[in-house]
Every structure is written in structure tokens, then in C-alpha cells.
Amino acid sequence: MDINTKKIIKNAYRVTKKRGVTALRIRVPGGRLDVGCLDVIKNIAETFGDGTVHITTRQGFEVPGIPMAKIPQVNEAVAPLLAGMESAIGVEIADLNHGYPAAGTRNVSACIGNSVCTFASYNTTDLARKIERLIYPNDFHVKIAVTGCPNDCIKAHMQDIGVIGMVLPVYDATRCIGCEACVKNCLKVSSGALNMSNYKVKRDHQRCLGCGECVLKCPTSAWTRGEKYYRLVIMGRTGKRNPRLARTFARWISEEAVLKITANMYGFIEKHIDRSLPKEHVGYIVDRAGLPVFREEALQGVGLGPLGRVEDYIPFGGYENR
Amino acid sequence: MGYVLDGQSFDGLLSQLSKEYLIYAPVRISGKGAYSDTDLVAYGQISSLDEIEYNEKSRFSPKELIYPITQTLFYFTEDEYKEPAVSQKSIIIFCRPCDVHAFRRLDEIFLKNGDFRDSYYEAIRRKTVFFILECAGSFENCFCVSMGTNRVEGYAALLRPGEGQVTCDVDEHFAPLFARYGKPAGMTPRFIEENSISVILPEEIDKNIFDHQMWQEYSSRCTACGRCTVSCPTCSCFTMQDIFYEDNPRCGERRRVWASCMVDGFTELAGGHGFRKDNGSRMRFKVMHKIYDFRKRFGYDMCVGCGRCDDVCPEYISFSGCVNKVSSLAGEVKKDD
Amino acid sequence: MTNPYRPFKAEILSVLPQTGIDFTFRLAADIKVESGQFVEVSLPGVGEAPISVSDFGPGWIEMTIRRVGKLTNVIHTLTPGGSLFIRGPYGKGFPVDRFTGRDLIIAAGGTGLAPVKSIVRRFYKNTAELKSLTLLAGFKSPSDVLFRDEINIWQSCINVQITVDGDDTGEWKGRVGLITKLISGLPKIDVQNTEVIIVGPPVMMKFASQEFFKKGIPEDRVWVSFERKMCCGLGKCGHCKIDDTYVCLEGPVFNYTAAAQLTD
Ligand SMILES: Cc1cc2nc3c(=O)[nH]c(=O)nc-3n(C[C@H](O)[C@H](O)[C@H](O)COP(=O)(O)OP(=O)(O)OC[C@H]3O[C@@H](n4cnc5c(N)ncnc54)[C@H](O)[C@@H]3O)c2cc1C
Ligand code: SF4
Ligand code: SF4
Ligand code: SF4
Ligand code: SF4
Ligand code: SF4
Ligand code: FES
Numbered sequence: 001m002d003i004n005t006k007k008i009i010k011n012a013y014r015v016t017k018k019r020g021v022t023a024l025r026i027r028v029p030g031g032r033l034d035v036g037c038l039d040v041i042k043n044i045a046e047t048f049g050d051g052t053v054h055i056t057t058r059q060g061f062e063v064p065g066i067p068m069a070k071i072p073q074v075n076e077a078v079a080p081l082l083a084g085m086e087s088a089i090g091v092e093i094a095d096l097n098h099g100y101p102a103a104g105t106r107n108v109s110a111c112i113g114n115s116v117c118t119f120a121s122y123n124t125t126d127l128a129r130k131i132e133r134l135i136y137p138n139d140f141h142v143k144i145a146v147t148g149c150p151n152d153c154i155k156a157h158m159q160d161i162g163v164i165g166m167v168l169p170v171y172d173a174t175r176c177i178g179c180e181a182c183v184k185n186c187l188k189v190s191s192g193a194l195n196m197s198n199y200k201v202k203r204d205h206q207r208c209l210g211c212g213e214c215v216l217k218c219p220t221s222a223w224t225r226g227e228k229y230y231r232l233v234i235m236g237r238t239g240k241r242n243p244r245l246a247r248t249f250a251r252w253i254s255e256e257a258v259l260k261i262t263a264n265m266y267g268f269i270e271k272h273i274d275r276s277l278p279k280e281h282v283g284y285i286v287d288r289a290g291l292p293v294f295r296e297e298a299l300q301g302v303g304l305g306p307l308g309r310v311e312d313y314i315p316f317g318g319y320e321n322r
Numbered sequence: 323m324g325y326v327l328d329g330q331s332f333d334g335l336l337s338q339l340s341k342e343y344l345i346y347a348p349v350r351i352s353g354k355g356a357y358s359d360t361d362l363v364a365y366g367q368i369s370s371l372d373e374i375e376y377n378e379k380s381r382f383s384p385k386e387l388i389y390p391i392t393q394t395l396f397y398f399t400e401d402e403y404k405e406p407a408v409s410q411k412s413i414i415i416f417c418r419p420c421d422v423h424a425f426r427r428l429d430e431i432f433l434k435n436g437d438f439r440d441s442y443y444e445a446i447r448r449k450t451v452f453f454i455l456e457c458a459g460s461f462e463n464c465f466c467v468s469m470g471t472n473r474v475e476g477y478a479a480l481l482r483p484g485e486g487q488v489t490c491d492v493d494e495h496f497a498p499l500f501a502r503y504g505k506p507a508g509m510t511p512r513f514i515e516e517n518s519i520s521v522i523l524p525e526e527i528d529k530n531i532f533d534h535q536m537w538q539e540y541s542s543r544c545t546a547c548g549r550c551t552v553s554c555p556t557c558s559c560f561t562m563q564d565i566f567y568e569d570n571p572r573c574g575e576r577r578r579v580w581a582s583c584m585v586d587g588f589t590e591l592a593g594g595h596g597f598r599k600d601n602g603s604r605m606r607f608k609v610m611h612k613i614y615d616f617r618k619r620f621g622y623d624m625c626v627g628c629g630r631c632d633d634v635c636p637e638y639i640s641f642s643g644c645v646n647k648v649s650s651l652a653g654e655v656k657k658d659d
Numbered sequence: 660m661t662n663p664y665r666p667f668k669a670e671i672l673s674v675l676p677q678t679g680i681d682f683t684f685r686l687a688a689d690i691k692v693e694s695g696q697f698v699e700v701s702l703p704g705v706g707e708a709p710i711s712v713s714d715f716g717p718g719w720i721e722m723t724i725r726r727v728g729k730l731t732n733v734i735h736t737l738t739p740g741g742s743l744f745i746r747g748p749y750g751k752g753f754p755v756d757r758f759t760g761r762d763l764i765i766a767a768g769g770t771g772l773a774p775v776k777s778i779v780r781r782f783y784k785n786t787a788e789l790k791s792l793t794l795l796a797g798f799k800s801p802s803d804v805l806f807r808d809e810i811n812i813w814q815s816c817i818n819v820q821i822t823v824d825g826d827d828t829g830e831w832k833g834r835v836g837l838i839t840k841l842i843s844g845l846p847k848i849d850v851q852n853t854e855v856i857i858v859g860p861p862v863m864m865k866f867a868s869q870e871f872f873k874k875g876i877p878e879d880r881v882w883v884s885f886e887r888k889m890c891c892g893l894g895k896c897g898h899c900k901i902d903d904t905y906v907c908l909e910g911p912v913f914n915y916t917a918a919a920q921l922t923d
Binding site: 114118120121122123165167173174175176177178179181198199212215216217218219220221222224225228 | 353354355356357358359362364381382390391392547548549552553561563565566568577579580581582585586
């Protein structure tokens with residue numbers, strides 16, 4: 001059997017333990033899909049695979065047990081998924097009948113977000129899809145996830161770029177009955193950014209995480225939701241070399257800024273990647289090039305707005321396995 | 323007298339009224355719900371028919387218009403107490419039948435209970451006119467029929483908003499003005515005669531019910547958040563607060579601010595001593611106030627059945643459900659005797 | 660419209676420390692007070708609090724104020740010539756007329772002595788008005804004893820018994836023990852002709868009243884005074900409400916039979 005493994009890997013297949021047998025990875029941007037797609041996935045698994053699917057950590061599906069020889073037919077069978085989950089959200093797929101056009105940049109995953117979750121500050125599915133539109137298809141090895149609030153259920157802290165929802169709490173002192181529910185709760189579950197003064201609440205913006213817990217706790221709507229903002233945590237990773245959690249790069253920035261920084265990151269990779277390696281993960285590129293270089297290039301043309309704040313220095317930490 | 327006004331005429335009427343009145347109605351405030359991308363329905367000033375949110379119950383009642391959440395009673399320098407000036411304008415409040423009945427309960431406390439009339443409440447209350455929004459249907463959790471607050475008599479105006487028009491039944495005072503903007507029309511007010519929820523009110527409550535184990539359930543369920551009392555149109559409790567200005571500590575204000583018997587600190591005395599520390603006993607205290615204590619004092623029940631307490635409880639505690647439990651127990655306790 | 664929340668300014672005529680934390684303030688105020696009533700005392704920008712009128716006379720009232728927090732801390736810094744703001748009096752006091760011709764026993768715990776001081780002062784001189792007057796007072800320690808000077812004077816005319824829970828000074832020559840001991844130690848009471856006043860912390864009132872019942876005193880001859888959080892004194896703020904009763908209106912003094920019906 002003569003198969004170009006480099007090519008099938010970029011086509012979202014992989015080399016498996018069993019010779020001649022592959023597995024297909026299906027992206028689900030934002031982790032939300034129409035159940036109609038499940039029928040397609042089921043059909044591929046039954047027709048070409050071993051009748052099972054594996055649910056991936058990145059909220060995709062992996063269909064194992066596919067004979068490599070069947071790849072062209074599988075790619076045709078994948079067309080409705082590409083149409084339904086990629087083209088439908090505005091991702092440009094040149095040819096629907098040739099399977100996934102790239103696999104380096106992983107599925108953009110998302111927590112359930114504000115369509116369901118009370119804590120969420122925004123619609124995570126929508127943002128994940130916007131990001132997918134911006135960055136896919138792409139072969140660079142990048143992991144992105146978006147999460148509705150600092151609870152970080154999607155584990156944005158394990159990503160190269162993790163987007164965390166924030167909301168600016170707006171306070172109407174005349175509606176406040178001084179019950180202190182917000183103050184106690186902020187101290188208990190969040191950052192301790194609130195305290196009472198003259199029977200009313202004062203918020204320390206430097207400490208505030210924008211989690212919206214105060215808004216949720218307030219019985220009178222003295223706290224309400226203001227503008228939506230985002231925090232970006234960057235360069236978190238698992239893996240063999242120096243695993244670590246992502247750290248905050250920017251906070252109180254707009255969705256527009258999130259998208260622009262993400263796009264700029266791809267420019268940064270393009271410019272600094274070590275092409276002698278089979279692949280280089282963006283985190284290691286940043287380690288090599290240095291945060292100041294990344295910072296400058298990532299922020300090019302980015303409007304930070306009056307509240308936006310970017311870190312000058314990030315003590316990444318993590319640990320070395322060697 | 324009945325009139326029908328199209329949207330534009332109604333807005334003309336509102337603009338005419340606004341010369342003399344501040345006009346408030348339930349409005350939809352976009353994005354101001356506690357959860358993201360949800361709205362808040364609450365009272366706000368309006369200048370057009372479109373602004374009135376007619377199809378959803380307001381989370382907060384109109385009581386805050388007459389009895390503000392934070393109200394300055396005095397401004398002071400070191401030895402002078404000055405009352406704040408009250409706006410000269412009268413007020414029109416568009417509200418539901420139950421809410422009008424709720425004001426009668428507030429009147430009972432602020433204007434009658436004890437030997438003194440609350441001058442702050444009275445100053446605004448005496449200038450207030452209610453325009454009733456006829457209920458097209460009973461909302462979730464409403465039980466006004468059980469409380470006898472579904473009908474209103476002697477209103478200034480009653481409105482039935484419909485497709486691009488409003489049909490109104492108006493008293494003599496407002497009739498000429500409505501006649502100017504609308505056309506005469508037949509209008510027989512329709513009141514809600516049935517809610518999906520009904521409560522049975524206990525006539526007599528044996529003291530045993532106060533200590534009954536039924537309240538223990540609420541000790542673990544209720545979080546003492548106070549939403550039920552804040553949203554209730556009949557809750558009237560407040561706390562006094564004296565503040566001084568940070569930039570001039572010699573001057574300050576005495577304010578009153580809404581308080582809630584469900585929230586910590588309501589009964590706290592010097593030395594940390596307090597009563598009803600446990601949330602189940604607070605629930606009992608609130609429920610008894612609404613359906614028993616008030617009646618013993620004033621001859622009718624405090625609760626008007628608007629159902630807002632149930633609408634807003636984050637723990638899905640049902641007040642009406644609790645009242646029915648009390649009633650069935652009251653029946654049992656009676657049988658045992 | 661009169662504003663029932665508007666206080667008037669009252670000059671401080673004298674300040675008499677009773678203990679380290681209880682000071683008696685005499686104010687120039689021309690108000691008609693009944694024993695057991697209270698006033699709302701305030702300082703602009705600091706706060707307002709209900710305080711019992713401990714004594715009164717023509718043109719003056721006295722209050723004995725314990726330093727426990729925001730407002731009372733500042734009040735304690737004031738000196739004669741300064742002023743406080745007051746409104747009131749509020750509430751129902753003791754049914755003093757009912758006591759005439761009878762044996763009156765007053766049991767007071769700690770600062771509970773303040774609201775009954777004026778009753779003692781009225782009757783100790785006019786003992787003819789009563790058949791007899793007995794004052795039992797319990798304090799935490801010798802340093803907490805209130806109205807020492809007055810007690811010394813009263814002792815010459817009426818039966819006064821003072822006890823302390825514990826002696827931290829080593830110099831206390833009086834009784835040590837709970838006030839309930841004083842009650843049980845009383846000689847035979849003419850139960851048909853005795854009225855009892857009990858004022859003090861809730862626990863003290865509970866046990867003291869039980870002690871009197873053991874002696875055969877009927878419940879309806881016992882009078883108690885309640886302390887509840889109060890923010891208005893006018894029946895508006897709701898804090899003092901117990902069941903359908905507003906302590907600021909129907910109390911703070913209650914007949915025991917009424918008080919026993921209230922469930923917090
Ligand atoms: C009818 C009545 C008569 C009273 N008579 C006297 C008296 O003769 N002498 C005296 O020293 N005290 C008396 N008190 C208690 C007095 O009102 C409080 O000690 C006072 O309010 C404390 O105020 P503050 O600002 O100094 O303390 P804060 O800083 O307000 O509070 C200290 C503590 O007192 C509690 N507290 C707040 N408001 C009240 C209130 N209205 N009543 C009771 N506790 C409260 C607080 O919850 C807190 O735990 C009386 C109370 C009542 C209801
Ligand atoms: S991260 Fe926040 S918004 Fe997302 S599911 Fe978790 S709690 Fe909800
Ligand atoms: S929860 Fe709301 S009402 Fe309570 S203290 Fe905070 S802002 Fe004020
Ligand atoms: S107790 Fe509940 S139903 Fe009754 S008036 Fe208040 S909010 Fe409405
Ligand atoms: S239910 Fe509670 S908060 Fe409401 S009026 Fe009664 S005591 Fe006040
Ligand atoms: S709204 Fe519900 S949880 Fe909150 S205080 Fe009322 S009953 Fe308790
Ligand atoms: S003190 Fe306000 S109601 Fe009694």
C-alpha cells in the first residue's frame with residue numbers, strides 16, 4: 001500500500017495501530033451541532049468504520065476503523081458535514097467532496113455559553129464560529145477555545161488562545177438595599193473586588209474579574225450587565241515539553257480585539273515558525289521569539305478601548321520533563 | 323366612558339398628559355436581565371404606547387415609584403435637617419389590577435398604622451393616578467382571583483391595548499382629554515376570572531402551625547436572598563441609614579432604604595443577638611404576614627396574588643404552594659382539636 | 660403635612676458616667692413621657708437609635724446609653740452644652756396607675772434598669788402610693804452596676820437587692836448569683852395584690868418570669884419590656900414587628916399574657 005501519510009494527516013485522518021486502517025476526525029466548531037449531522041456521522045461509522053465513534057477532548061468526533069483505501073469515498077460522505085458545520089457558518093471550503101482541507105488548527109471548542117448557562121456572559125457558540133471562520137482551514141498547529149465566564153468550563157487555560165467572557169457590572173446606587181449579597185459572594189466565589197462604604201457598594205476595577213456574579217446575586221437589579229468584554233489567556237499547553245496553564249495576556253478587550261489578535265497570531269507564526277521542524281507548536285515559537293515580540297505583533301492594529309489592558313510580562317511557569 | 327385611540331393619537335395624548343404628569347409604565351429594558359442577553363421588565367418613564375411592555379409581567383412592582391428603594395429623608399449640615407424638595411408634577415402609573423390593590427396595602431402602613439402618617443409617602447401618593455392595564459390573560463404564577471384583587475373599581479382609566487390601538491374606559495375627569503384624541507367606543511372592562519393557580523386562605527391559624535415542621539423544608543431551600551420581598555408590591559419594610567459625604571464629612575443625608583425580613587440582619591441587635599436566624603422561620607414570618615398577621619390588624623389580606631415572589635425565587639420556592647400547605651395543615655389542626 | 664421623622668435639637672445638660680460603657684445623659688426637652696417609653700435619638704450623619712427614657716421631669720429627660728456601636732460611640736464623646744436630636748416619645752409605657760395601692764416588685768437585668776428607673780424614683784418617695792416596692796437588680800459584675808448613687812438613696816426607703824453574676828473586682832461585698840435567686844428568695848408574696856415588672860435581656864426575662872410564676876404570681880400581673888431592632892418608632896419600618904404586633908406601637912411594654920402569644 002502506498003499512501004502519503006503527510007497528506008492524509010492534513011486531511012484529518014491519522015495513522016493508527018492497525019496497518020491500513022485510519023480514523024477520521026470531525027470538527028464541530030463551538031461544540032454545537034444540528035442533530036441531523038449525527039445521522040451523517042452514524043452513517044460514516046456504520047458504512048466505513050467499526051460502528052463506533054469516539055468523542056474527542058476538543059468536542060469533535062473521531063470515527064475509527066476506516067480502511068485507508070476507503071478515504072476517497074469517506075471524503076464524499078463527509079460533504080454534508082462540511083456543508084452543515086463549516087460552509088453554513090461562513091467558512092470557505094473550496095471543494096466539499098475532498099474531506100477536511102486542513103487539520104493543524106484544531107476544532108474551536110466552546111462551553112455551552114449563554115444559550116443555557118446562567119453564568120455565561122455571551123454566546124460562546126457564535127464566537128467560536130466567528131473564530132472558525134477567521135482561522136480555518138489552516139495547517140498551523142493551534143488550539144483555541146472560548147468559555148462563557150471565568151469558571152472556564154471549557155478549560156481555556158489549556159489552549160494557545162483561550163477566550164474568557166467578561167461583563168462590566170454597572171451599579172445603580174439608588175437601587176441598592178445594602179444587603180451585601182454581592183459583596184459576600186464576590187469574596188466567597190470570585191475576587192473580593194467589592195466592599196461596602198457608606199451603606200453602598202464600591203467596586204475595585206483592578207480586582208474585578210468581570211464574572212457577573214454580583215449581577216446574578218443582586219435582588220434589586222442594582223447591578224446590571226454593561227458592555228461585554230473578554231479576557232485572553234495564552235500559550236497554555238499539555239504535552240511532553242514544559243506543560244503549563246495559559247496566563248492572562250489581555251483583559252477588558254472587545255470581541256473585535258479578540259478576533260484581531262487571533263488573526264495576528266497566525267501572522268506571527270508565519271513569520272517566526274521554524275520550518276526545519278515537521279511542525280512547531282505556537283507556544284514554543286513564542287518561547288523562542290520572546291513575549292515582547294509576540295506582544296508587539298499580536299497587538300498590531302488592535303484597538304484596546306478605554307478599559308483594555310495588556311500584560312507586559314507573563315511568568316508562564318509550568319515544568320520541564322527533562 | 324369608552325374611547326378608542328390609535329397608536330399615534332395615544333402618543334399625542336401621552337404628550338399632552340406629560341405636561342402635567344410624570345408617566346410611568348412597565349417597560350422592557352434591553353440587556354438588563356440578570357442573565358446575559360436577557361431583558362428586564364420594570365417600571366420606567368414612557369412617552370409612547372410602544373414603550374409599554376404589555377405582554378410580560380414586570381419583575382419589579384410599581385411601588386418603587388411612590389416608595390423609592392433609596393429615599394433621602396433629610397439633608398443635613400451639622401445642626402440643620404432639611405427635607406428634599408418634592409417634584410411638583412403629578413404621576414400617572416400604568417399598572418395591573420393587583421398592583422393597584424397593593425397600593426391600598428401600602429397606604430395602610432404608611433398612612434394609617436400607628437398615630438402618624440408617613441409624609442414622604444403621602445407627598446407622592448396623593449399626586450398619583452392609576453391607569454389600569456387590563457390583563458388579557460393570567461400570567462404564570464398569578465392568583466389574583468383567590469385574593470380578590472382581580473377587579474378594580476373607581477379607576478381613572480382602564481386600557482385594553484390591541485393591534486395598533488388602545489380601547490379605554492375613562493372617568494369623568496379624563497374623559498374630555500380622551501375624547502379629544504380618540505373616538506367614542508363601547509368598552510366593558512374585562513377582568514381575569516380564573517387563574518391557573520388558586521390558593522385557599524386559612525381562616526384561623528393555630529399557634530401550632532408556627533412551630534410546625536413544615537417550615538424546616540424552607541430552612542434548607544431558601545437562601546435568604548430577599549428577591550421575593552423586593553419584588554413584592556406590598557412589602558414595605560425599610561432601614562434607616564445616615565451617611566456623610568466623603569468630600570465633606572460635616573454634611574450628609576439620612577436615608578431610608580428598603581429592607582427585607584428574609585435577609586440577614588433584619589432583626590439584629592447590639593451584641594449580635596437576633597431573631598429568626600433560620601431561613602425556615604423567616605419564610606414562616608413572611609408568609610404569615612402576607613396571609614394572616616396583616617388581616618388580623620387591618621381586616622383583609624396583604625398578599626394581592628401577583629405571583630412575583632414565585633416568578634423571581636431562584637430556588638423555585640412557591641409562595642402560593644406554601645400558603646396551600648398552611649391551609650391544609652390549618653384544616654388538619656382544626657380537626658385534631 | 661407634618662414630618663414624623665423630623666427630630667428636634669435638645670441640649671445636653673449633663674453627662675454622668677454610670678459604668679465604663681453606660682453614660683446617663685440629661686437633655687433639655689419639653690416632652691410628655693410615660694415611664695417605659697422610648698425616643699429616637701440621632702446625630703446627623705451618624706445614625707438614629709431607639710433609647711428608653713430612663714427618667715424625666717419638667718423640661719428634661721434622661722437616657723442611659725450603652726456604648727455598643729456607630730451612634731452610641733459618638734454620643735459618648737459629647738459633653739454638656741452639646742446637643743442630640745430626638746423625636747418621640749414613642750410606644751406604650753408601664754401602666755403606672757394600675758400599680759397604686761399594690762405591692763410592686765421590679766426585677767431588672769443590666770441596662771434593663773434604665774426604662775424602670777423613673778418608676779422607682781416616683782414611688783420610693785411616695786411609698787404611700789404603693790403598698791410596697793421591691794427592686795431586684797442583677798448585673799454581670801460589680802463594674803456594671805448602674806445608678807449607684809440613686810440605689811444608695813433608694814435603699815433607705817425601699818427594699819433594694821442587688822446581685823452580680825460574678826465578682827471580678829474582689830471588692831464586692833454584696834450578693835453574687837443570678838437574679839432568679841433573688842426572686843426565689845423573696846418572702847411570701849401576696850399574689851392577689853402584687854404586680855411585677857421584669858426588664859432585661861430575653862433570657863433573663865424568660866427565667867425571671869418563670870420564677871415569679873412558681874411563686875404563684877398570675878401571668879397577667881407580670882409586665883415585660885421588649886427590645887427589638889427598630890428603625891422608625893412609628894409602625895412603618897417593620898423591623899420590630901412580631902406576628903401582628905408592632906413593638907414600637909403596642910410595646911415595648913407588654914403584659915406577659917400578650918408577650919407570651921408572640922412568636923418571633
Ligand atoms: C425600645 C428600645 C429601647 C432601648 N433603650 C436603650 C437604652 O435605654 N439604652 C441603650 O444603651 N440602648 C437602648 N436600646 C438599644 C439601642 O437602640 C442600640 O444599642 C442602638 O441602636 C445601637 O446603635 P449604634 O449605632 O450605637 O450601634 P450600631 O453600630 O448600629 O449597631 C451595633 C449593634 O446594635 C444593633 N442595633 C442596630 N440598631 C438597633 C436598634 N434599633 N435596637 C437594638 N439594636 C440595634 C446592630 O444590629 C448591631 O449589632 C434600646 C432599644 C430599643 C428597641
Ligand atoms: S465557563 Fe462559565 S459560561 Fe461556560 S459553562 Fe462554565 S460557568 Fe457557564
Ligand atoms: S446585592 Fe444588590 S442590593 Fe445587595 S448590596 Fe449588592 S448591589 Fe446592593
Ligand atoms: S406575596 Fe407574592 S403573590 Fe403576594 S403580593 Fe407579594 S409578590 Fe405578589
Ligand atoms: S414580608 Fe417581610 S419585608 Fe415584607 S412587609 Fe412583611 S415583614 Fe416586611
Ligand atoms: S426569593 Fe426564594 S430563596 Fe430568596 S428569600 Fe425568597 S423564598 Fe428565599
Ligand atoms: S420601629 Fe419601625 S415599625 Fe416599629
